Structure formats: C-alpha cells, structure tokens
Amino acid sequence: MRPVVAVLGAGGFIGNRLVEMLHLGGGHVVRPVVRRPEALALALRFALDGRVAEARDEAALAEAFAGCSHVVHAVAGPPEVITGSVAPVYRAAAAAGVRRIVYLSSASVHGQSPAPGTDETSPLSSRQKLAYNNAKVAAERRLQQLRQGGGVEVVRLRPGIVHGPRSYWTGGFADELLAGEAYLVGGGTGICNSIYVDNLVHAVRLALKAPRGDGEAYIVGDAETVTWAELCDPIARALGYSREALAVPAPGEMRRMPAGLDPMTALRRAAALLPPRPRRALRAARAAWRAPAAPAAPPGTPQPPVSQEKADLHLCAVRLPMDKARSELGYAPIVDFETACRHALAWLAFAGYPVGDGAGGRDADPSEPLQRKPQHGG
Amino acid sequence: MSPDTERPGARGPALGVTVIGCGAATRLYAAPALAALEGRGLLRVTRLFDPAPDAVAAVRPLLASAMPAPSLEAALEGADLAVIASPPALHASQCAIALKSGLHVFCEKPLALAAADAQALIATAEACGRLLAVGLIRRHLPAARAIKALLAAGTLGTPRSVCWFEGGPFDWPVAGPGYFSAAQSGGGILQDIGTHALDLLAWWLGPPQLRDYADDAMGGVEANASLHLACGAAEVRMRLSRDWARPNRVTIRGARGTIRWDANAPLSFELGLDGAPPGLVTLDDGAGGTTDFVSTYAVQIADAIDAIRSGRAPAVPAAAGRDACALIETCYRERRLLEMGWFSEQERAQAAAHAGGAR
Structure with a gap:
C-alpha cells in the first residue's frame, strides 16, 4: 500500500515540485494542502484530493491530514507563520495518526555566511540579524520539544539555496x-550552498522512509561546490546579458535607494491599489519596463540597492557538508548542476522569458544562450 | 438632457433583476456594478440565489434591496432580467430555465461549456422572444474598442503576427478546490481567461483557425496553455498562465505598424507606425465611464437593458459566446501535453499517461 503524503504548502515552488515528483514517481499518494483554494491551481493539474487548511489552524489541518501516513511541512511565510505553524501541524498530525513529519527547515539556521567547520552539530543562535533565520531556529527547537512529548516522528532538512523552476533564485533572478x-x-x-529543487525532493523522499532520521536534522545540497556566478551566469547568458551587465557592489557596500528617487515608485503605489491578478501583472510589467536597453550596463549606470542578506550570501566562504545526510539517509543528489541549469533554462522558456520565441519559447533550444538583447512582452 | 439619459438603458422604469450565483465575480464586480445602476434608476435587484448561504450573505450588503431566494425558481419569480454568474457548468441549464420562465438573460462567460449548448440557448432565446447577452466584458473597454477601430481601418496594414501573453500566479478568490475541475469549470486557464482572449482576438481580426494547442493538464485542469492560431494572414501565438507572472501584453504587428496593449488596460495602448517606435495612446473614458472593471461591468449590463428596451441586438451578441465555446472545444479536442523540459524521462512518460486523451 502506497504511503499517503500530505504536502503542506503545496502552492509554493518547493511544494509544487514535491507534488509533481511524488505523484509522477508513483510511489506515493499525494494530498496537496494549501492555505487558500486558489493556491491549488498547479497541484490540481493532476487528479488529486486537494485540501485547504491554514497552517496554524489545528482543526482544519487534522481534517486535511486524515488518512495520511506522512506530512511534509513545506510552508513558506513570514516569521510568525514559520514559528506559529509548528505546534498546530504537529498536534494535527498526531490527531490524524500521521507517522512522520518531514520539516523543511533551512541552512539559514547556520546564518547566510556560516563559520568554517559548520555542520549539524553546530550550536544554533536565535539572535541572528535576520528574523527568518531566528524563526527557523525557533521552529526547529519547538519541533524537537514536541517530538519529545509526542508520538509523531520528525525529520528536519536544512536545504541551502533551492534553485530551479519557479524558484526565486531562477525566476526571481531573471526578473x-x-x-x-x-x-x-x-x-x-x-x-553558493545550492540545491536543485529535484535534489531536495529526493532528500524528502529519503527522509520519509529512512529507518534513521527521527529527531535529526540534515544539511542537504547539490553534489558540486558552485559559486554564485556559476549559478547566475547561465540565466544571464540565456537572457542575452553578459557578466558585465550585472552590478558588482564591493563587499560591504550597502546602499538604499530613496523611495522618492525610484522612477517606478508610482507604479508600485498603483499596484497596491489593484486586485491581486492585475497587481502581479503590473509587477511583471514593471520589471520589463526597467529592462536595460543593452545587454551590458554602460559605465555609470545606477546600481540597484543591495540587501544585507544577499551580501552575506554572496560572500559566503564555506561549503556546508552533507556527510550526515549521505550516511544516515543515503542521500546522493540525483541531478547534477549542469543538468539543473539546463532544466532551469527550459523552465524559463516555458514560463515566457525571452530565451526563445516571445510567446513562450517552446520553439527555442533553451540550452543555447541567445546573443541578443532581451525582448519583452508578447 | 442629463448625462444619465444619454447612456444606454437610461429610459423607462427600473427593471427587476435577479442574480443567480454569488461567488467572487458577483461580489467583486457584478454586485457593485448593479448597485451603481440601481443608483441611476436603471434597475432594482430583487433576488439573490446561491446554494451557499455565506456567498449570499457576502453580497447582500452591496445590494440593499435584494432578498435571498431559496431556489432558482423562486429567484426568477417576478424578475425581468436574470444575471447568471454561477459556476460555468451551470450556465446552460440555468440560462435555459430563465429564458423559458420569460426572463431576459445576461450570462457571464462562458455562455456554455459546449458550443451545441450555446447554440441551443440562442435558439431558445429567439423562440421565447427574450434577450440573451453574454459577459465578454473586454469588448467594452475603450482601449479594446479603439484597437478594433484601428485594425478595421487598416491602420497597421495587413496584420502579420500577434503575440499574446496573459496570466500569472492564480489568485482569484475561488470558493473551493472544486473550481479546479472540468466538471465545475469546464477546464482551466483556457476556459477562464482564454474565453476573453479568444473572443477579443476574433472580434479584432476575424475567426481564428487553430493550428496547435497544448496545455499542462495531467489528469486535472490546465494551469498553462499555449495556442498557435491563424487569423487571416496573421500568425497568432497565445500563452496563458496561472503559474508565473510575465508582462501581460498583446502585440499586434502589421505591414505598417505595431499595436501593444497591456491586457485589460482600459484606457491606453501603444501605437507605432511606419517604423516609428510605439508611442503611448491614452483615451478618455467618454460618456461610458469605463475606467475599471466594475464600471465596465455596469456598461455591459446597461447595454443589455437598453437592448431589451429598444429591441436592438446587444453590443456583444450571444453568438460571440457560442463561437468562443466552439474554439475552446476544438482546443481541448486537439490538445497535446505541453513540453516541460525540466521533467525527468520517467516523469514525462507518467505525465503523458496522466494526460490521457492528449495527442
């Protein structure tokens, strides 16, 4: 009998890929669970039993988990959702007779630029600069407490930079x-402590069934050690940009763009007044509007504001180890980095980015970088 | 003469209107539009019907004079015009009941899920001597009308190509998971936004011929669709998505120029002629007051009321709704699975198996 797996947060990009791979893999019965029914748009491309439950609503979660043997907690959201969802999910899983929860934590619990020697045994700080990191640390700790007093097993995964179709690091970078x-x-x-989304889903699959793992945390990543430039270059080239087109702020350089000087401020304000669907379209239009006229930024081009989080990430000097995941979960990445990049470009073409023909790129070979400036719209 | 009397439907006593279906489309667009028309004395909403009491309760504050009806039949009693805004699978049957009960009907798109059902509705309306109008709202947008006029005047020369991208992450506040089912909605993004897009395309450039259709339904309903069509000499590439945001834009290129329209922008588009870069064209809203979707919704209801009173045809004939149904039927019949190049070989095989009837 195939295990029934509830994917909580199925509307997110990791949750969506979990649904795709678990369902198409055939080894699991997948139950997508989302906060709002409209978030089922991608999951219900398949004939699945989609459910709606807010991640802090214990009663709704228990109903959504009924009949499930496993739960994957893949909820994204602000810190209060990260921390506030842990106990309701655990209790609801217990009430529904769930055997194991796989919790998608983050390598961010170790900071964006961890110290040399960092591994799963390194002490976690809840006084980091980023609220997101602290929330993930608090969530892991709370899960451990709940596990000590409860019967539902918990495996925590700590992926780093999750890239691939629909991810911020792929589509967001293109935008x-x-x-x-x-x-x-x-x-x-x-x-870049990267992990292609398929590799993360593979780690989840292992964590769902591994004899060991209960109560443990695992850092997971791609097989290769890659730099940020290596992650971003294929996307830049495919969109017709040279490396020189990217702003290269010096380490430590942090600037903030005054809102009044931002030429798109009016568009942003307008977007806030629109209903959601046009608002997203306007956001995308803003991205196109601001597109550079040439692939390489001319000298003196104003540089974008730099976030502290990205600065820390981009300056990371430590490759996080995944020996524990290898030895205890049997984890080995299933997609190499080069293939992952090729798949990411295939998705960009599918999504309508100008790596191929303007109506979706399906006539283009997404592995071939285009030597032309970006064309936008239609 | 007051401004109101210059607008369609402004003459005669207020029509009694019943609203069938109180979901998001009614709550966000139809109800505020009907309330505005009530304020102008054009109509009075008498009844609201939806099997979900919560849905009715959410709309009632917007339409103070309307009372909940316990059944469809009760909702139709005494009304002149039925506004049908229920799930698409119910449109054909509810429209037929309303027409046969002697009401005029304004039906949200799609008119039906099958072209034969839409044609049967048109026949029923003719037999009953009642108006049947369909909510293809975009035809009422000033920008869409201006583009139609420019194309009809041959401003671009012979249209050569159309590129159309529309959509983004789906965030329409649907009532529940059942929305994403062929049984309730007749399909996914194609049946939803596609109905509007294909109708506008046909209105602008003539009946489209389908060359190729692909989507990503794998046992459920599609979130992404890709269409290759021909309208006369124009090659049309249309990409619809409930998945990821890209600029929602329609680009029409002709021998002499280019029109670019941000889909749904009511009052603006870009026009470039004779090699000049496209410049922004901004329209005023004229007498219609069509500045957003609520006011445009009001315009199309007012048009239906004027058509009822004057006996003229509505601005958007029901046949347009039927033709959109027919093209969408053809798409689904001819569908193939979209290429998803990031799937593994095993996933592709399984996706094809789940897609079932796809070629």
Whole structure:
C-alpha cells in the first residue's frame, strides 16, 4: 500500500515540485494542502484530493491530514507563520495518526555566511540579524520539544539555496536582470550552498522512509561546490546579458535607494491599489519596463540597492557538508548542476522569458544562450 | 438632457433583476456594478440565489434591496432580467430555465461549456422572444474598442503576427478546490481567461483557425496553455498562465505598424507606425465611464437593458459566446501535453499517461 503524503504548502515552488515528483514517481499518494483554494491551481493539474487548511489552524489541518501516513511541512511565510505553524501541524498530525513529519527547515539556521567547520552539530543562535533565520531556529527547537512529548516522528532538512523552476533564485533572478536590479556582491565568487529543487525532493523522499532520521536534522545540497556566478551566469547568458551587465557592489557596500528617487515608485503605489491578478501583472510589467536597453550596463549606470542578506550570501566562504545526510539517509543528489541549469533554462522558456520565441519559447533550444538583447512582452 | 439619459438603458422604469450565483465575480464586480445602476434608476435587484448561504450573505450588503431566494425558481419569480454568474457548468441549464420562465438573460462567460449548448440557448432565446447577452466584458473597454477601430481601418496594414501573453500566479478568490475541475469549470486557464482572449482576438481580426494547442493538464485542469492560431494572414501565438507572472501584453504587428496593449488596460495602448517606435495612446473614458472593471461591468449590463428596451441586438451578441465555446472545444479536442523540459524521462512518460486523451 502506497504511503499517503500530505504536502503542506503545496502552492509554493518547493511544494509544487514535491507534488509533481511524488505523484509522477508513483510511489506515493499525494494530498496537496494549501492555505487558500486558489493556491491549488498547479497541484490540481493532476487528479488529486486537494485540501485547504491554514497552517496554524489545528482543526482544519487534522481534517486535511486524515488518512495520511506522512506530512511534509513545506510552508513558506513570514516569521510568525514559520514559528506559529509548528505546534498546530504537529498536534494535527498526531490527531490524524500521521507517522512522520518531514520539516523543511533551512541552512539559514547556520546564518547566510556560516563559520568554517559548520555542520549539524553546530550550536544554533536565535539572535541572528535576520528574523527568518531566528524563526527557523525557533521552529526547529519547538519541533524537537514536541517530538519529545509526542508520538509523531520528525525529520528536519536544512536545504541551502533551492534553485530551479519557479524558484526565486531562477525566476526571481531573471526578473531582476530584466528590471536592471540584479547584482552579485564581490562579483559572485562566494560559495553558493545550492540545491536543485529535484535534489531536495529526493532528500524528502529519503527522509520519509529512512529507518534513521527521527529527531535529526540534515544539511542537504547539490553534489558540486558552485559559486554564485556559476549559478547566475547561465540565466544571464540565456537572457542575452553578459557578466558585465550585472552590478558588482564591493563587499560591504550597502546602499538604499530613496523611495522618492525610484522612477517606478508610482507604479508600485498603483499596484497596491489593484486586485491581486492585475497587481502581479503590473509587477511583471514593471520589471520589463526597467529592462536595460543593452545587454551590458554602460559605465555609470545606477546600481540597484543591495540587501544585507544577499551580501552575506554572496560572500559566503564555506561549503556546508552533507556527510550526515549521505550516511544516515543515503542521500546522493540525483541531478547534477549542469543538468539543473539546463532544466532551469527550459523552465524559463516555458514560463515566457525571452530565451526563445516571445510567446513562450517552446520553439527555442533553451540550452543555447541567445546573443541578443532581451525582448519583452508578447 | 442629463448625462444619465444619454447612456444606454437610461429610459423607462427600473427593471427587476435577479442574480443567480454569488461567488467572487458577483461580489467583486457584478454586485457593485448593479448597485451603481440601481443608483441611476436603471434597475432594482430583487433576488439573490446561491446554494451557499455565506456567498449570499457576502453580497447582500452591496445590494440593499435584494432578498435571498431559496431556489432558482423562486429567484426568477417576478424578475425581468436574470444575471447568471454561477459556476460555468451551470450556465446552460440555468440560462435555459430563465429564458423559458420569460426572463431576459445576461450570462457571464462562458455562455456554455459546449458550443451545441450555446447554440441551443440562442435558439431558445429567439423562440421565447427574450434577450440573451453574454459577459465578454473586454469588448467594452475603450482601449479594446479603439484597437478594433484601428485594425478595421487598416491602420497597421495587413496584420502579420500577434503575440499574446496573459496570466500569472492564480489568485482569484475561488470558493473551493472544486473550481479546479472540468466538471465545475469546464477546464482551466483556457476556459477562464482564454474565453476573453479568444473572443477579443476574433472580434479584432476575424475567426481564428487553430493550428496547435497544448496545455499542462495531467489528469486535472490546465494551469498553462499555449495556442498557435491563424487569423487571416496573421500568425497568432497565445500563452496563458496561472503559474508565473510575465508582462501581460498583446502585440499586434502589421505591414505598417505595431499595436501593444497591456491586457485589460482600459484606457491606453501603444501605437507605432511606419517604423516609428510605439508611442503611448491614452483615451478618455467618454460618456461610458469605463475606467475599471466594475464600471465596465455596469456598461455591459446597461447595454443589455437598453437592448431589451429598444429591441436592438446587444453590443456583444450571444453568438460571440457560442463561437468562443466552439474554439475552446476544438482546443481541448486537439490538445497535446505541453513540453516541460525540466521533467525527468520517467516523469514525462507518467505525465503523458496522466494526460490521457492528449495527442
């Protein structure tokens, strides 16, 4: 009998890929669970039993988990949702007779630029600069407490930079490029602790069934050690940008763009007044509007504002180890980095980015970078 | 003469209107539009019907004079015009009941899920001597009308190509998971936004011929669709998505120029002629007051009321709704699975198996 797996947060990009791979893999019965029914748009391309439950609503979660043997907690959201969802999910899983929860934590619990020697045994701080990191630390700790007093097993996974179709690091980076807002602090020579989304889903599959793992946390990543430039270059080239097109703020350079000087401020304000669907379209249009006129930014081009989080990430000097996941879960990445990049470009073409023909790129070979400036719209 | 009397439907006593279906489309667009028309004395909403009491309760504050009806039949009693805004699978049957009960009907798109059902409705309306109008709202947008006029005047020369991208992450506030089912909605993004897009395309450039259709339904309903069509000499590439945001834009290129329209922008588009870069064209809203979707919704209801009173045809004939149904039927019949190049070989095989009837 196939295990019935509830994917909580199925509307997110990791949750969506979990649904795709678990369902198409055939080894699991998948139950997508989302906060709002409209978030089922991608999951219900398949004939699945989609459910609606807010991640802090214990009663709704228990109903959604009924009959499930496993839960994957893949909810994204603000810190209060990250921390506030842990106990309701655990209790609801217990009430529904769930055997194991796989919790998608984050390598961010170790900070964006961890110290040399960092591994799963390293102490976690809840006094980090980013609220997101602290929330993930608090969530892990709370889960451990709940596990000690409860019967549902818990496996925590700590992925780093999850890239691939529909991810911020792929689609979001493409948007930033087209908007003239992309940058690589220090030129992107820092280590990117990357994990292609398929590799993460593979780690989840292992964590669902591994004999060991209960109560443990695992860092997971791609097989290769890659830099930020190596992650971003294929996307930039495919969209017709040279490396020189990217802003390269010096390490430590942090600037904030005054809102009044931002030429798109009016559009942003207008977007806030629109209903959701036009608002998203306007956001995308803004990205196209701001697209540079040439692939390489001319000298003196204003540089985009730099976030502290990205600066820390881009300057990371440490490759996080995944020996524990290898030895205890049997984890080995199933997609190499080169293939992952090729798949990411295939998705960009599918999504309508100008890596191929303007109506979706399906006539283009997405592995072939285009040597032309970006064309936008239609 | 007051401004109101210059607008369609402004003459005569207020029509009694019943609203069938109180979901998001009614709550966000139809109800505010009907309330505005009530304020102008054009109509009075008498009844609201929806099997979900919560849905009715959410709309009632917007339409103070309307009372909940316990059944469809009760909702139709005494009304002149039925506004049908229920799930698409119910449109054909509810429209037929309303027409046969002697009401005029304004039906949200799609008119039906099958072209034969839409044609049967048109026949029923003719037999009953009642108006049947369909909510293809975009035809009422000033920008869409201006583009139609420019194309009809041959401003671009012979249209050569159309590129159309529309959509983004789906965030329409649907009532529940059942919305994403062929049984309730007749399909996914194609049946939803596609109905509007294909109708506008046909209105602008003539009946489209389908060359190729692909989507990503794998046992459920599609979130992404890709269409290759021909309208006369124009090659049309249309990409619809409930998945990821890209600029929602329609680009029409002709021998002499280019029109670019941000889909749904009511009052603006770009026009470039004779090699000049496209410049922004901004329209005023004229006498219609069509500045957003609520006011445009009001315009189309007012047009239906004027058509009822004057006996003229509505601005958007029901046949347009039927033709959109027919093209969408053809698409689904001819569908193939979209290429998803990031799937593994095993996933592709399984996706094809789940897609079932796809070629």
